[in-house]
Amino acid sequence: MSTKKSLVVVANRLPVHRVSSRGQRARWETSPGGLVAALTPILKGRSGSWVGWAGTAGGAPRRFTHQGIALHPIGLSRQLVEGFYERFSNRTLWPLYHDVVRRPEFHRGWWKDYREANTRFAEMTAKVAPRRATVWVHDYQLQLVPQLLRTLRPDLRIGYFLHIPFPPLELLAQLPWRRELMEGLLGADLIGLQTKDDARNMRRAAVRLGGAHGRGEDLAVGERRVRVAAYPISIDVASFETLADTPVVLAKSFAFRRRLGLDRQVILGIDRLDYTKGIDTRLRAYEELLASGRVDPARAVFVQVAVPSRERVEEYAEIREEVEGWVGRINGRFSTVGLTTVHYLRRSLNPEDLVALYRAADVMVVTPYRDGMNLVAKEYVASRTDNTGALVLSEFAGAARSLTAALQVNPHDIDGMEDTIHRAMHLTVEEQRQRMRSLRRVVRRHNVHDWANRFLGDLTG
Ligand code: F6P
Numbered sequence: 001m002s003t004k005k006s007l008v009v010v011a012n013r014l015p016v017h018r019v020s021s022r023g024q025r026a027r028w029e030t031s032p033g034g035l036v037a038a039l040t041p042i043l044k045g046r047s048g049s050w051v052g053w054a055g056t057a058g059g060a061p062r063r064f065t066h067q068g069i070a071l072h073p074i075g076l077s078r079q080l081v082e083g084f085y086e087r088f089s090n091r092t093l094w095p096l097y098h099d100v101v102r103r104p105e106f107h108r109g110w111w112k113d114y115r116e117a118n119t120r121f122a123e124m125t126a127k128v129a130p131r132r133a134t135v136w137v138h139d140y141q142l143q144l145v146p147q148l149l150r151t152l153r154p155d156l157r158i159g160y161f162l163h164i165p166f167p168p169l170e171l172l173a174q175l176p177w178r179r180e181l182m183e184g185l186l187g188a189d190l191i192g193l194q195t196k197d198d199a200r201n202m203r204r205a206a207v208r209l210g211g212a213h214g215r216g217e218d219l220a221v222g223e224r225r226v227r228v229a230a231y232p233i234s235i236d237v238a239s240f241e242t243l244a245d246t247p248v249v250l251a252k253s254f255a256f257r258r259r260l261g262l263d264r265q266v267i268l269g270i271d272r273l274d275y276t277k278g279i280d281t282r283l284r285a286y287e288e289l290l291a292s293g294r295v296d297p298a299r300a301v302f303v304q305v306a307v308p309s310r311e312r313v314e315e316y317a318e319i320r321e322e323v324e325g326w327v328g329r330i331n332g333r334f335s336t337v338g339l340t341t342v343h344y345l346r347r348s349l350n351p352e353d354l355v356a357l358y359r360a361a362d363v364m365v366v367t368p369y370r371d372g373m374n375l376v377a378k379e380y381v382a383s384r385t386d387n388t389g390a391l392v393l394s395e396f397a398g399a400a401r402s403l404t405a406a407l408q409v410n411p412h413d414i415d416g417m418e419d420t421i422h423r424a425m426h427l428t429v430e431e432q433r434q435r436m437r438s439l440r441r442v443v444r445r446h447n448v449h450d451w452a453n454r455f456l457g458d459l460t461g
Contacts, residue, residue, distance in 0.1 A: 005157070005460060006133040007046040009039055010125050012085070012141040014052035014073060016066050028066055032351070034235045034375060035138070035163075038448040042456065044068045051125050057081045063128075072128050074120055083113025089141045090313050096175060097140060097167050098276045098370040099396070102315050104174070111177050115144060118184070122148035129156055134460055137188070139163045144180070147187025159459040160188035161231065164372040165398070166198040169205050182210030186221050190459045192231035194372045194398040199230045231455050232398060233373050237447040240382035243355045252356035260360070261339070265300045265425055268361035270354070270376050271368075273306040273346065275319040278367040278394065278411040283326040283342070285417040290334050290341065294422055297334040302342045303357065305349060320346075358383035363424040365392045366399075367411040373398035377406070381443045387436040390424035392417075405438035 009015075015036040020026035030036060043050065049070035054061060060075030076084065088110035096104040122145045129135055137145045137160045146158050172178055182205055185191060193199040203219065206212035206228060212219040217229045243249055260266055267286070271277040286302055289295040306323060310316045327344040334341040349357070358364070364380040374397040381391060381403070393399065393406035400408055409420045427435075 005046070006130045007043055007048045007456070008051065008125060008129045008133055008135045009043065009048065009138070010051045010121055010135060010142060010145060011035075011138040012053055012089075014054055014071050015040065015050055015069070016071065017055055028064075030067065032348075034233070034448045037236050037239070038452045039136075040067060040069065041449075042452055047130075049128055051121060051128065053085075070128070072124055074117075074124055076117060076120070080113050080117050083110050084117035085141065086310070086313050088114035090310055091315070092175075093140050094164070094276075095315075096171060097164050099165075099167070100171060101276055101369045106174075106176055108176075115180075118142055118144035119148055121145050122152060125149055126152035129153060131155055132157070134159070134456065136161065136456070136459070144184030145187075147184045150187040157459060158188045159190045159192070159455060160185060161192040161455060162198070162202075162372070163194070163233065165195075165370055166193055166202045166205075168201050169208060172201075172205050172209075178205070179209050182206055186210045186212060186219075186226055189224070189226060190455070191226065191228045192455050193228070194230065194232055195401050196230045198372075198398075199228055203228045227458070229458075231451060232402065232446070233375070233451050234443070234446050234448045235375050235378045235382060236449070237378075237382045237444050240355060240379055241385055243351060244359055244383040244385050246352075249352055249356045249359065252352060253359035256356055256360040260301045260303070260343070263299065265362045266360050267300060267302045267363045267365060267421065267425070268305075268357060268380075269303070269365045269367075270305040270349075270357070271307065271366075272309040273316065273320055273323065274309055275315055276368050276370055278369050279304065279306065279323050280319070280326060281411055281414060281417065282365055282367045283323070283330060285414050285421060286342075287326070287330050287333075288414065289418050289422060290330070292418075294418070295425070297336075297341045298339060300425065301340070302330075303345070303361070304342060305345045305347075305357070307348045308346060354379075355383045361389060363390045363392060363421065365421060365424075366397060367392065367394045367409060367417065368397050369394070369411055371397040371399075375399075377403060378443050381436070381439045384436050384440065387433045387440065388429060389436060390427050390432055391435075391439065392420050392424050402442050403439055405435040405442075407435075 016028040017031050019029045051072045054073040057078040060073040063072050092104050095102040132155050134157045146160050212221045219226045327342050330342050358380045366377045377399045391406040394411045395408045407420050409417050
């Protein structure tokens with residue numbers, strides 16, 4: 001990989017967020033997450049910059065440098081935030097790309113705002129990218145940027161990575177602007193998807209709707225070649241492993257177990273509070289296990305962490321109510337004084353508490369109806385340095401392709417989910433070890449740094 005060419009990352013959000021504490025001046029802090037952790041060292045080594053939205057409506061702050069990376073904030077008015085981000089990205093594309101688990105809405109005004117916002121990202125990138133730089137565009141919010149950018153700056157090498165699933169043609173075909181969208185994507189030189197199935201879906205759509213030709217991973221688009229292939233994302237495995245074995249995490253993990261009840265099995269779910277994650281069915285399956293007597297509420301406890309997300313979007317407010325309804329009903333029915341059946345935490349956790357909970361959990365349930373990859377599943381595995389614990393994993397998460405030693409479930413099949421959670425609770429330690437060792441081998445083979453280097457290596461040749 002050539003390390004000389006400068007790199008520009010373009011993503012909906014900047015890698016920083018504004019933090020203000022009382023009595024102190026607001027400051028920028030690095031945002032959590034694997035993508036930022038993976039790209040920061042690469043950007044530092046390549047005089048890199050990042051174009052993104054600062055996360056609030058209104059004018060953009062001026063360009064600034066954070067940890068050696070030049071950040072170029074994009075300003076979006078309240079109307080554009082609503083039309084581009086809350087509506088077209090998260091009420092049209094998000095449900096359409098996640099197997100239509102909610103009905104996507106199609107509105108011409110939303111599309112216009114999506115195009116307008118993508119144009120702003122492309123224009124800012126065209127302005128700041130050095131000559132012949134490499135540009136890496138991320139995710140479904142910015143699918144028009146590759147072609148818009150190519151028109152403005154044909155000298156750039158453009159890569160695009162989609163973090164969420166890419167739908168089969170039969171679903172994508174519903175989108176009134178499917179051709180424009182495919183043409184936007186095909187402005188890239190390299191398009192990366194999470195799984196081989198996603199890549200196949202994208203290639204089929206590229207041929208049928210985007211004027212591309214060819215059968216393999218390399219497509220011909222006019223005079224150009226566009227490669228469309230799978231680059232499954234991962235996590236910073238070593239940092240989870242290291243954190244999991246620190247005295248502070250071990251102590252926290254034991255304290256959690258003690259507070260939850262040392263003689264109770266701990267079942268854990270950690271998700272963004274999103275309707276694609278299957279939190280509702282998971283709780284329903286658990287309630288039925290309790291109701292049928294297969295699980296004794298005195299001997300088991302469910303911990304559900306729900307990280308607030310996209311709260312101004314209607315469907316997210318609805319799923320929050322639904323999940324909280326389930327938690328309330330289950331607790332009303334099965335909790336006793338001092339013994340709560342479901343602990344529900346609606347917040348994000350700091351890394352130590354997160355890994356301590358992973359370590360405290362006998363069973364981790366990851367049951368999305370559809371998910372691009374699902375990094376929580378990989379984080380749990382990386383944190384189980386003692387090789388115990390059981391992972392229940394939806395077959396509709398991208399992670400299921402490689403984590404074949406997990407107990408896989410169809411989240412639409414309540415009976416199957418009950419049986420699988422029950423089975424996970426009764427695995428022998430020997431079977432836990434066998435499965436967890438195999439899962440850890442898979443996760444360790446490929447971390448997020450390898451992912452970024454492989455993509456950039458293929459992009460820059
Ligand atoms: O993986 C999809 C994704 O939209 C990411 O792009 C983003 O980091 C995350 O989910 C959280 O979403 P949002 O930026 O809408 O809060």
